[in-house]
Amino acid sequence: MYSINWNVTRACNLRCMHCYYGAGTPLDEELSTEEAFALIDEIARVLGAKVNLTLGGGEPLMRDDIFTIISYAKERGLHLTLASNGTMLNEQIAYRLKKAGVDEVIIPIDGTSKTHDMIRGAGVYDKAVKAAQACREAGMSLVIDPCIMKQNEEETTAIINTALELGARQCRFFHYIALGRGKERMP
Secondary structure, three states, rough: EEEEEOOOEEOOOOOOOOOOOEEEOOOOOOOOOHHHHHHHHHHHHHOOOOOOEOOOOOHHHOOOHHHHHHHHHHHHOOEEEEEEOOOOOOHHHHHHHHOOEEEEEOOOOOHEEEEHHHHOOOOHHHHHHHHHHHHOOOOEEEEEEEEEEEOOHHHHHHHHHHHHHHOOEOOEEEEEEOOHHHHHHHH
């Protein structure tokens, strides 16, 4: 199976200190809905059912047409994952995502509540945990994907325990990349 990670927008409601993308405001040249459909058609034509398409960002839920894009990709036979910071994802949104065709959700949890909120913003940890619970309740698979850096490297056990408690299929650590806002705000 092939995996494609597509940042569908640079728009984001957070300003995480380590963001390699420097997410915040959308780019002027982001794909329209029709252009997104054309890209999905090309992916389906070339790779067919052998692809896992991860829709990320920024925060993909900030796109007004995200459910339309998800539904279209599912109709084309693609296996869909949504990578979200979790702050906009509640029970209602989780059920809508599942109904539209999302099979799995990726949510970052970067440590304990205090550490996660220091990295991503006040109150974000609780929202991420609630989002993860909502996704599991809606019947989607869950992946926890923390970014490991000096600020949280001592909390890997706590992160794994949180992933286990949330029923995550996987806890996938990735390393800090000195790009975007991360390069500006962290050594």
